[in-house]
Amino acid sequence: MADVKPNLIGGQWQAGEHASANINPSDTDDVIGHYATATTDDVEAAIAAASAAAHDWARSGIQVRHDILRTASDEIMARREDIGRLLSREEGKTLAEGIGETVRAAQIFNFFAGETLRLAGEKLPSVRAGVDVEITREPVGVVGIITPWNFPVAIPAWKIAPAICYANPVVFKPAELVPGCAWAIVDILHRAGMPAGTINLVNGPGSVVGQAMLDDARVKAVTFTGSQATGERVAQASVRHMRKFQLEMGGKNPLVVLDDADLDVAVDCAVQGAFFSTGQRCTASSRLVVTEGIHSRFVEACVSKIRELNVGDALDSRTQIGPVVDEVQLQQDLDYVEIGRREGATLRAGGERLAREKNGYYMQPALFTDTHNDMRINTEEVFGPVASVIRVRDYEEALHVANDTTFGLSSGICTQSLKHATHFKRNAQAGMVMVNLPTAGVDYHVPFGGAKGSSYGPREQGRYAAEFHTTVKTAYTSA
Numbered sequence: 001m002a003d004v005k006p007n008l009i010g011g012q013w014q015a016g017e018h019a020s021a022n023i024n025p026s027d028t029d030d031v032i033g034h035y036a037t038a039t040t041d042d043v044e045a046a047i048a049a050a051s052a053a054a055h056d057w058a059r060s061g062i063q064v065r066h067d068i069l070r071t072a073s074d075e076i077m078a079r080r081e082d083i084g085r086l087l088s089r090e091e092g093k094t095l096a097e098g099i100g101e102t103v104r105a106a107q108i109f110n111f112f113a114g115e116t117l118r119l120a121g122e123k124l125p126s127v128r129a130g131v132d133v134e135i136t137r138e139p140v141g142v143v144g145i146i147t148p149w150n151f152p153v154a155i156p157a158w159k160i161a162p163a164i165c166y167a168n169p170v171v172f173k174p175a176e177l178v179p180g181c182a183w184a185i186v187d188i189l190h191r192a193g194m195p196a197g198t199i200n201l202v203n204g205p206g207s208v209v210g211q212a213m214l215d216d217a218r219v220k221a222v223t224f225t226g227s228q229a230t231g232e233r234v235a236q237a238s239v240r241h242m243r244k245f246q247l248e249m250g251g252k253n254p255l256v257v258l259d260d261a262d263l264d265v266a267v268d269c270a271v272q273g274a275f276f277s278t279g280q281r282c283t284a285s286s287r288l289v290v291t292e293g294i295h296s297r298f299v300e301a302c303v304s305k306i307r308e309l310n311v312g313d314a315l316d317s318r319t320q321i322g323p324v325v326d327e328v329q330l331q332q333d334l335d336y337v338e339i340g341r342r343e344g345a346t347l348r349a350g351g352e353r354l355a356r357e358k359n360g361y362y363m364q365p366a367l368f369t370d371t372h373n374d375m376r377i378n379t380e381e382v383f384g385p386v387a388s389v390i391r392v393r394d395y396e397e398a399l400h401v402a403n404d405t406t407f408g409l410s411s412g413i414c415t416q417s418l419k420h421a422t423h424f425k426r427n428a429q430a431g432m433v434m435v436n437l438p439t440a441g442v443d444y445h446v447p448f449g450g451a452k453g454s455s456y457g458p459r460e461q462g463r464y465a466a467e468f469h470t471t472v473k474t475a476y477t478s479a
C-alpha cells in the first residue's frame, strides 16, 4: 500500500503489515490516508522501549524537556491552519473549531514547557530535632495514554505534555477514527528531540492495542478519556497491576436556566453547549433545565436558532455544525431520537439525517421538550446533537434535577441572581461549574475533571496534572 503513515516504536518509524483507511465524515469518498495498525508485538516492543528509556529520561534535566515542549508548541502554533484542517477533515468539527483546538494544543504544550521550569519540592523541619524533611516529586514511570476521537489534538496534548514535563516515557494509543492528528503530534515531538523510546505511537483497535497496554505490568500509569464501559475495563486491568489510573468518562451535563436569566445569554449557552462540535463533547449540555416563567420564550428562541444552524461540510467556511463522526455514531444519535419519541417527549426541532452534496454523516440538531429527568434520553449519554428541555417549577427543583444523575462532569446555570449563582456553585454535584457560560469549552491552564461517574482519579490539566504524573517522595536527613 502506498504511503502508509507508520507507528513510532523505540524511536523508529514502523509501517508493519496492516493499515487502516482514515475517512472524512463530511465526504466518505475522501480517504485522508492509511495508518499502520500496531500488533500486540508492536505494543510490547513500544513498552519495552519506553521502560528502557525511563531511567535516563527521568534524569534528562528540565532544560531539555522545556525545549522539546516549547519547540512542539511553536510548530503546532505555526501549523495551526494545516493541522486544524486535518482535524476537521478527519473528525468533522468545523474548520474554526479545528483551528481553535489546534491553538489550544499549542497553548497546552507551552503551559507545560513553563511548568518544567517551575518544578519544586518542599523542605520542612522534622518534628525530631536535627532532622530535615524534603518532599519531592518523581516521575511515575511509563504512562499509557488512550484518547478518544472527539478532541484529536487537544486531549492527546493535555495527556502527553504533562507526561513529558514530569519526565515519563509515553506509549500513546489514539482513537482509531482520528489517526492523522495523533501522527502529526508524535511526528512533531519526535523531531523536537524526544529521545528514542520516550514517545511511542501505537495506532489500532482498543481490543488489541489498548488491551495489550493494559495487560502489561511495565505500564505504571494509564490515563484514559472515553466511555464509561471502557473506563471500567481500564480500572479493572489497572487494579490487577496496582498501577495508577485516571479516567475521564461521560457526562449528562445540565444547563439550568432561571426566570431571571438574560434570554440571549441563556439561548447562546444552550445552543453552543448542546450542539457545537456536533454535540460530541463530554461537556455538552444535554439537559436544559428551565423554570416555568421563561420556558416558552426560551424554547421558541432555541428552536428558531436551531433552524438557522448551517449543517454541512466541516471544511466549508459557512458551516456551523459539521457531520457526526461516523455511521455508527449517527445511527446511535438517530436511535436516541426515536427512543425519546417513544418515551413521549415532543421533538421540537431537527432529529433527522440530512442529505448534502457529498456523502457524509449529517444530522439536524434535535431538541426535545416535555421531557422528564428519568427518560433514557436524560439519563444516558447520547454523544451527539441531541438535547432535551426539562421544565421545572423553581430554582430548588432545578438544582435537584441538575444533580439527579449518575454523571457529574460540568454543570451550568444562567441567572442574574448572585444568590442563586452562589448557591449553585456550592451545591452542584459536578467537577466543573459554569455561571452564564456554556457547560463546554474550558480553559487550558486549570484543572479539568468531574465528580461521580464522570471521572476517577486525579485531575487533568494545569498544575493539578502533577498529581497523576508523579509519585511523591519524602526524604528524612539527620545531619
Ligand code: UN1
Pocket: 148, 150, 151, 155, 225, 248, 280, 281, 282, 283, 439, 440, 441, 442
Ligand atoms: C471542552 O469542553 O472544552 O471529551 C473540553 C471531552 C472532554 C473535553 C471537553 N474531555 O469532550
